Amino acid sequence: MSELPLDPREADRMRYERPNHNWICGHTCDGCPCRIGPGNDGKCRATSECQPVRLKKDGVETSIWQCTRPAEWGGKCETGPSPSGECCRAIERCKPVRSLRARRGLFVLAAVAASVGSLLLILGSTRRGEFLNPAPISQLHRGPAFAAHAHAAGAADSCAACHGEVATEPSQWLPAALGAAKKSLSFAKMTEPHPKDFSRMDASCLTCHETQGFHVSNIVNPTSCSICHREHQGPGELAKAGGLQCTGCHGDKERMVASALKGRTLPAAMFAKAPLPGGQRAFARERPADGYTRVITDFAHGHPEFQVVREKLPDPNPLRFNHAVHLSGDIPPLAGKSLDCASCHQLDASRAFYRPVSYAQNCQQCHTLQFDDKTPGLTLPHGDPVSVRAFLRSLPAQYATHAMQQENIVGRDRIESYVTGKMAAWRERIHTGEDLEQAVFFSDAHGGPAGGIGGRPTGGRARFAGCAYCHEVTPRAEAAPTIAKPVTPHRWMTEAHFNHTPHATMKCADCHDAAASRQSSDVIMPHQQSCVACHSPKGGVSASCTTCHNYHQTPPAAVLGKKLADAFKP
Amino acid sequence: MTARHVRTLLLFAGLAVAADALIIVHGKLAPNYPLLAYVTGWIVLGLCLYLTAFNARKKIPFLPFVGARHWLNVHIYGGLLAAVICILHVRARWPSGGLQLWLCWLFIAVTWSGIFGWWLSRAMPGRLSTLGGEVIYERVPLVLRRLRDRAEAISVATVEPAGAATLAEFYTHELSPHFAAPADFWAHVTGSRRPLKVKLQRLTDRRRYLTTIELKAADELADLLRQKDQLDAQRAGQLLLKAWLFVHIPLTYAMLIFTAVHVVVVYAFSGGAR
Numbered sequence: 001m002s003e004l005p006l007d008p009r010e011a012d013r014m015r016y017e018r019p020n021h022n023w024i025c026g027h028t029c030d031g032c033p034c035r036i037g038p039g040n041d042g043k044c045r046a047t048s049e050c051q052p053v054r055l056k057k058d059g060v061e062t063s064i065w066q067c068t069r070p071a072e073w074g075g076k077c078e079t080g081p082s083p084s085g086e087c088c089r090a091i092e093r094c095k096p097v098r099s100l101r102a103r104r105g106l107f108v109l110a111a112v113a114a115s116v117g118s119l120l121l122i123l124g125s126t127r128r129g130e131f132l133n134p135a136p137i138s139q140l141h142r143g144p145a146f147a148a149h150a151h152a153a154g155a156a157d158s159c160a161a162c163h164g165e166v167a168t169e170p171s172q173w174l175p176a177a178l179g180a181a182k183k184s185l186s187f188a189k190m191t192e193p194h195p196k197d198f199s200r201m202d203a204s205c206l207t208c209h210e211t212q213g214f215h216v217s218n219i220v221n222p223t224s225c226s227i228c229h230r231e232h233q234g235p236g237e238l239a240k241a242g243g244l245q246c247t248g249c250h251g252d253k254e255r256m257v258a259s260a261l262k263g264r265t266l267p268a269a270m271f272a273k274a275p276l277p278g279g280q281r282a283f284a285r286e287r288p289a290d291g292y293t294r295v296i297t298d299f300a301h302g303h304p305e306f307q308v309v310r311e312k313l314p315d316p317n318p319l320r321f322n323h324a325v326h327l328s329g330d331i332p333p334l335a336g337k338s339l340d341c342a343s344c345h346q347l348d349a350s351r352a353f354y355r356p357v358s359y360a361q362n363c364q365q366c367h368t369l370q371f372d373d374k375t376p377g378l379t380l381p382h383g384d385p386v387s388v389r390a391f392l393r394s395l396p397a398q399y400a401t402h403a404m405q406q407e408n409i410v411g412r413d414r415i416e417s418y419v420t421g422k423m424a425a426w427r428e429r430i431h432t433g434e435d436l437e438q439a440v441f442f443s444d445a446h447g448g449p450a451g452g453i454g455g456r457p458t459g460g461r462a463r464f465a466g467c468a469y470c471h472e473v474t475p476r477a478e479a480a481p482t483i484a485k486p487v488t489p490h491r492w493m494t495e496a497h498f499n500h501t502p503h504a505t506m507k508c509a510d511c512h513d514a515a516a517s518r519q520s521s522d523v524i525m526p527h528q529q530s531c532v533a534c535h536s537p538k539g540g541v542s543a544s545c546t547t548c549h550n551y552h553q554t555p556p557a558a559v560l561g562k563k564l565a566d567a568f569k570p
Numbered sequence: 571m572t573a574r575h576v577r578t579l580l581l582f583a584g585l586a587v588a589a590d591a592l593i594i595v596h597g598k599l600a601p602n603y604p605l606l607a608y609v610t611g612w613i614v615l616g617l618c619l620y621l622t623a624f625n626a627r628k629k630i631p632f633l634p635f636v637g638a639r640h641w642l643n644v645h646i647y648g649g650l651l652a653a654v655i656c657i658l659h660v661r662a663r664w665p666s667g668g669l670q671l672w673l674c675w676l677f678i679a680v681t682w683s684g685i686f687g688w689w690l691s692r693a694m695p696g697r698l699s700t701l702g703g704e705v706i707y708e709r710v711p712l713v714l715r716r717l718r719d720r721a722e723a724i725s726v727a728t729v730e731p732a733g734a735a736t737l738a739e740f741y742t743h744e745l746s747p748h749f750a751a752p753a754d755f756w757a758h759v760t761g762s763r764r765p766l767k768v769k770l771q772r773l774t775d776r777r778r779y780l781t782t783i784e785l786k787a788a789d790e791l792a793d794l795l796r797q798k799d800q801l802d803a804q805r806a807g808q809l810l811l812k813a814w815l816f817v818h819i820p821l822t823y824a825m826l827i828f829t830a831v832h833v834v835v836v837y838a839f840s841g842g843a844r
Binding site for chain 2: 019024028029030031032033100103104107108110111112114115116119122123130131132133134135136162163164166167172173174176177178180181184185187189190191192193199200201204224226227232244245247248252
């Protein structure tokens with residue numbers, strides 16, 4: 001293919017390529033632009049092809065006008081200037097057009113204007129909130145109920161309940177933004193690990209959720225609610241915390257040291273645990289000297305052994321019980337079934353925990369209080385030593401009643417004979433009523449006044465060896481002895497929550513080594529590592545902190561005296 | 571593989587390593603730096619402002635800054651890095667709010683128009699050189715005028731000596747609209763040769779009706795048609811090289827405006843929350 005007809009070098013001499021100018025000659029598209037070109041204002045400046053000058057002769061101007069058209073534009077014209085000095089070749093005027101670059105500039109201006117305009121329109125409209133809302137808000141923080149709640153709290157609307165007046169007054173945006181930039185969102189804060197980040201927004205949270213802002217009294221930096229609970233993430237529930245947020249503090253050695261130091265300065269009342277709901281009993285244990293400030297990075301590594309196991313804390317229950325014996329297999333089957341955990345332990349209504357064991361429901365079936373092995377069905381009352389003593393002191397009457405009601409003996413003589421025989425047998429064995437009382441209360445099968453009061457009854461399962469067999473019995477002068485009440489805690493590890501139901505696929509013995517427990521003081525709680533076996537990345541079950549722990553704690557009374565929002569002000 | 575390709579590959583590898591490092595570092599920092607989203611946001615905004623300054627740099631070439639070529643390289647790879655950081659900023663989640671959605675779409679449009687322009691600036695110059703007949707875009711009308719004048723002159727000049735107006739009429743009806751203005755933009759953008767072939771075929775179809783003198787002129791017209799096609803191809807390519815900026819730059823400024831509103835709104839409404 002041949003070259004284009006216009007030599008680029010020739011074109012260079014045209015001197016009209018000014019892509020940086022905003023306007024170009026209107027004749028350019030015809031391929032014949034004028035050499036003057038339009039002005040910066042976009043107006044055609046064309047007049048004539050040259051500006052004639054007077055011809056000079058010997059340095060003196062003459063009356064003859066001379067054409068000055070440049071050579072690259074054709075050189076001097078044939079006609080030349082008019083006698084009055086005007087160029088005869090007028091240039092046809094054009095309507096200049098914008099250069100490509102200028103058109104691009106217009107596009108930019110149009111885009112800027114459209115952006116600003118559309119933003120002003122939307123921000124000035126009633127749909128401003130919808131436009132600015134980064135994502136739907138959680139279900140609890142929207143709707144008529146929340147609006148009413150916000151209104152009751154003095155907020156203009158639902159948005160203002162959390163965001164304050166910036167939600168309703170756009171004029172406040174810039175001052176609020178500048179204020180945030182200087183304080184809670186300053187550059188220094190952004191680049192600070194674990195900044196003291198209790199913010200204005202958190203103060204809004206605490207307006208309604210005052211007590212939920214409490215974690216522990218020795219917290220060094222009150223933690224912002226939004227670290228765990230991010231709003232505007234969708235219409236469902238407010239996002240729940242994972243474990244990463246916890247290890248942000250609990251995995252930080254400096255923070256934990258500072259927290260421990262702070263804890264030492266606070267009175268014990270600041271760490272008092274709130275009682276469990278419903279009058280439930282908690283297993284009492286001392287708060288560790290430095291609180292819970294050990295550096296923990298995950299459950300498998302760094303998490304301390306459970307305190308009850310680590311410190312081998314004893315079960316304070318005064319009841320004497322031997323798990324090993326009951327699970328040994330020596331005990332005859334109950335209803336055709338060998339004793340196992342489920343024989344005594346049943347889930348409570350919540351299906352999360354087990355009901356405390358009680359005599360009436362779990363022991364009586366085997367451990368009847370049949371103190372006289374010759375008189376099945378005649379049993380001591382349970383639960384009150386005064387009643388037991390009264391029962392024993394009215395033993396003839398009790399035998400008489402038993403004879404009538406249980407043995408169906410009728411007739412005064414026959415009843416008296418029955419009672420006399422029973423009492424004679426006792427006198428032969430125990431001698432006096434006082435001795436009988438001593439034997440009943442203080443015998444424990446191994447020792448005591450009688451070494452064991454009852455023999456194995458014919459139809460019973462376990463003989464009654466005396467109250468002291470199971471209970472701590474303390475003698476009192478001139479009164480019935482004191483029997484320590486069994487105290488079984490409802491919750492053993494109150495710092496964590498647990499649910500037995502999801503663990504139903506496991507055997508009880510996988511976690512609770514009851515078969516090896518011979519002392520009633522043994523607390524048969526699992527070791528932490530037995531939990532780790534499943535609750536770890538290797539085990540494949542959730543091992544996040546929130547699986548067992550809850551950040552929000554009920555503030556002790558000493559803390560409740562203060563207003564949390566004030567106490568945690570940044 | 572040329573040195574330029576090697577350099578590009580190395581830069582890409584460097585960018586991939588930097589992006590990986592950023593993702594890893596971000597993942598490690600996130601738990602301990604709850605305000606990290608603000609940091610990444612400011613980095614993205616700073617990068618965008620710096621990338622926008624490239625346009626200003628082109629307007630003030632006399633200032634002793636680093637060469638435009640280096641600015642362009644930084645612009646390209648800085649832009650890609652900004653995209654990576656932006657993904658970290660939004661936590662790799664698609665936004666759902668109106669303002670954020672608009673901002674996200676603008677960022678995507680600016681990024682992809684930039685990538686398209688980058689590809690164009692690498693691919694198109696080579697294609698234009700292969701085509702031949704390079705001409706400055708602003709001079710296309712002048713060259714077109716010359717071609718048109720020559721074609722008209724050739725066709726008119728045959729009427730008297732040939733004693734026939736067959737070729738002149740063919741030029742008037744078939745070719746003069748083609749020579750009057752740039753044509754076949756999209757065909758040249760896609761690299762199609764069909765428009766030229768159609769016109770040459772029509773001219774060939776007329777040849778049996780032409781006299782000897784007209785035949786010679788028809789050969790010259792065919793040559794001019796090829797030159798016109800070459801000129802149109804040059805114009806289409808160069809126009810495309812300039813036109814993508816009609817998307818990239820205006821959208822960039824629109825994005826910056828939306829970003830400014832986003833920053834103010836986030837700072838005003840967050841109240842320190844993350």
